[in-house]
Amino acid sequence: MRLLTADNETSWLVEAHGQELTWTTLSGDDPTPATEVFRLSLSARSQATVLDASLAELGDVARLRNPSLWDALATAIVRQVIRAGQARKLYREFCDRFGPTVARSDETDIRAFPSPEHALTLSDGDFTESGMAFKRRPLRHAAEAFMARAEQWTGLAPSVLVKELQTIPGVGPWSAGAAVADWSNDWTLYPYGDLAVRTWARHADPGTAWPADDSTFAAHWRRVTGDQLGAYTLLTLAFGCRQVGAV
Known part of the structure; x- marks a missing residue:
């Protein structure tokens, strides 16, 4: 179960x-x-490869795109330079502390990420106490930029939006690409040379000598996936989620 809030x-x-x-x-x-x-x-x-066979076992994978560009951007910032499991934990705890709430009939609550307006009201102590001190500045910069430019951003082509988001201090190519992929479901824009794709490609096809560094892997990934780059990237990440039981 998840509470989804669009930017409107x-x-x-x-x-x-x-x-x-x-x-x-x-x-x-x-x-x-x-x-x-x-x-x-x-x-x-x-010719089908071992990677093809592993990903084909997933069958059809349905993915719900994030209806909120703000949430997608904030999620990408939270995920910067930390393990995915730790990022999920920090995101959920931040939602629990500061996000809008829906009370359920079974006496449990479900929360979304705080709005950019609310994020800007939080004190330094609020960020520190929730384990997000390292994310405080980029989240504040992103909230300010989003409030000023959201209408312009949502009218841009996704590939252009990736470049535009990088004008925010603390948001680089990885964060911008991950955010726009989450929001648009265009997975050709995801930073597919990153550790997650490299890791799960190796698990899905351990017999292939995959390049170890991100730029060499990215170039190789483009070649082997061809015109299905986005599908291979999304399905490889989905393969990884299944391996670790992530939700």
Whole structure:
């Protein structure tokens, strides 16, 4: 179950039941965000590889794009230079402390990430006590920039938006690419040379001598994935999530 809030303050509660999603609109009247399905087209490959076989075992992978560019950007900032598991923990604790709340009938609450306006009201101590002292400055810079330029940003092509987000102090190519991929579901924009893709490509195809550094791996990844770059990147990350049981 997750509370999703769009940048225009439309919000939904979404629950997963197997492969089915149940939506409850809490505020606003926007349509529910689209769920997109990713799959490999192996018929376009001259010869299937071990990587192909491992990713094909996932079947169709449905991914719900993030309806909030602000949340996608904040999530990418939280994920900077720390392990994915630790980033998830910090994100959830920050939501629990400062995010908008929906109370459920079973007496549990569910929360979203605080809005940029709310993030700017938090003290240095609030960030420190929630383990986010290192993220304080980039999150504040991002909140200020988002409040000033959100309308302009959401009208840009995703590839242009990646460059625009890098004008925010503390937001580099990795954060910008990860944020826009999350928001747009265009996974050709994800920084696919990063450690996560490299790690899970090796797990999915351990017999291949994958390049170790990010730039060499990225160039090799573009060659081997061809015109299915986005699908391979998303499915490799999904493969990793399945291995570690991440949600």
